[in-house]
Amino acid sequence: MISSTTDAFKRVMRRFPTGVTVVTSVRDGEPRGMTLSSFASVAAAPPTVLVCVNREARSYLYIAHSLVFCVNLLALEQRALAERFSGLVRERQFDGIAYRTGVTGAPVLDGTIAYLECRVMEEHPIETHSLFVGRVVACDARGGRPLGYFDGAYHDFGVATE
Secondary structure: OOHHHHHHHHHHHOOOOEEOEEEEEEEOOEEEEEEEOOEEEEEEOOEEEEEEEEOOOHHHHHHHHHOEEEEEEOEHHHHHHHHHHHHHOOOOOOOOOOEEEOOOOOEEEOOOOEEEEEEEEEEEEEOOEEEEEEEEEEEEEOOEOEEEEEOOEEEEOOOOEO
16 A cells, blocks of 8 residues: 555544444453454344454454453543553553453453453454454443544543433
């Protein structure tokens, strides 16, 4: 791809409003997480989702090794977590962070509006990234307002769940 095509692509993708997630995993007992918007539902029966992860990211190795991940859908008031896990903190990411260990062993962050714990069914390498397809083994949701992302900034989309 030439840079003008890459730049145009980035401008276009910034126009797509999305929710904000922190995808967590664990490797040899050490938790890891990353802020990610490349997340989608695949099927309801059986419950299946996908995440797309840069293979240069440390979190990639955690998911590829443990074959588990948890998609934590952030609440509006969790912007600091989104910033923290977007690379602001590289070592000891979970120091001072409230979470519990889920059934897969991956961290489930406290205060999120929803989470989906998954076991990796498939990995598909695509260019610089890998697409992980995960079977949902545990999930839950609560009421609240989701943290949104649009045009390079965090937003309140003005919607709330019950």
